[in-house]
Amino acid sequence: MIENKSYQITFNVIYLFIALIMILPLVLLFISSITDDNALLANGYSFFPSKFSLEAYGYMVTNSSTILRAYGVTIVVTVLGTVIGLVITALMSFSLSIRNLPGNRVISFFVFFTMLFNGGLVPTYIMWTSLGVVNTIWAYVFPFLLTNAFNIVLIRSYFVSSIPNELYESAKIDGAGYFRIFWKMAIPLGKPILATIGLFSCLLYWNDWLNGLYFITDPGQYSIQALLNRMSQNIQSVINSTSSSTSVMNLPQASIRMAIAFIAILPILVMYPFIQKYFANGIMKGAVKG
């Protein structure tokens, strides 16, 4: 028994060490954001900075328009993308879950083939550009992320296994059409898988910077990730583009970057304890790809 206890202590020590490796980089990000900018430049990023300062956050509050706007874009895009994506994915999955639907095999192939082959970045880019999404909110919502065949497969198999055929039969006898069956049965019964996919979709949209890189050139339309991405190249042009009156001279460059990065992940950090379990379950069931 003593041996068992020493095992446990060793394992816990190792795992605490691993947990620190996972978490400490985020701590460094936060500490840099509350470090005095001059101290940062002089002594470098550090877990134990020589001087603390909330200047970066103060600067953000006084020049909040850029950041608030980017935050707003991100929130709107995340909500729109997740809702539209879930609705069209669920509709398609439900229809494909009806086995005796004429043409089911052909349509299934039409959906699944998109997993095997794609046109690549260039044609997709040209396609969406020619549809005029450039510098609009739709550039974040539509390209690449909205739905994919993998999610359709997952939700379809969930519907197939959780809605017994007898339910359809009895619903039909009661005079319900497929629209009603979808709203009254499929959606309520499919809640667990829809919630999981929705959560992952939220995360993807929140973290998406690629569509911003491809399709957004107008700083007024930056999402928070697009803003951060452009800022790593040139902080001044980004931060001053919408509020021209600010003086560039006293911009706390290094720490404000870290501060904006920190408030970009803040919602994730706040929600994480509550949603972590759903993420873990989704992954453990092999339900969601990476």
Added chain:
Amino acid sequence: MTKKLANLKEFIPLYLMMIPCAVYLIINNYIPMVGIVSAFKKFRITDGILGSPWVGLKNFEYLFRSHDLAIIIRNTLLYNASFIIVNTIVGLFLAILISEIKNEKMKKLYQSSILLPFTLSMVIVSYIVFAFLSQKNGMLNNSIFKNNPVEWYSDPSWWPLILILVQCWKTVGYGALIYIAGIATIDRSLYEAAAIDGAGKWTQIKHITLPALLPSIITMFLLSVSRIGYSDFGLFYLIPQGSGTLFNVTSTIDTYVYSTMMAPGGIGRSAATGLMQALVGFILIVLANALVRKLSSKDAIF
């Protein structure tokens, strides 16, 4: 005939419900498949893909003649191979170790911590990496390498290691959770019986845990092999901060496709690269799926 039509009528709502998703897939996935003809054209924005003049295989010739192709293919394959190996080993290690820990509260804490980096965007990760590696005021140069600071963003020698570490840090929790789920399904009495027979921890892992996890290891392995021509664009584009001197060790097919697309006159070449990538990806995913089907048919994708 009329009966068949009447029968079809019942399904009309279903067809209507499919329309939004079908339209999206056509626009986002199918029309671009036709657009791969741009790989054989000299693209002019004013003429569009279809109106631009044909140039035959010129784009491909150009590509094969440059040295870039060999570099980006080598990098893509080698990095993916290292990611597969490192993530499998570290993921298994994390999963097996966590399953040995008895304290449920600590277990939950550890599990949350290894998944946390997975929820961050690559932009944020690039900021964190910059805080560690910045040449002038990065943490590493200011503490460990104080006496002879490393020019991280212009010295290629460290980058394979850096990229492998960053990728592992960000994504290993995901794989580990799949293995944790696999371990949870193993019958505990097997371990008890083994312990009574005098098997130590290592023997138990070797003869019970690993064999039980083999199917999920194989599936994860084959899935990553099927995507071996693709890479995490953000990892290779953002983490090195676009440093040109690092091209040899940090560029992959995906970063090349993007940068050539953005370069003047590069659209045709970029499309040609993308087409090759898609074709190889197609062949690999079909092969991988055939293999999965053979090894454990229920894990096959199609």
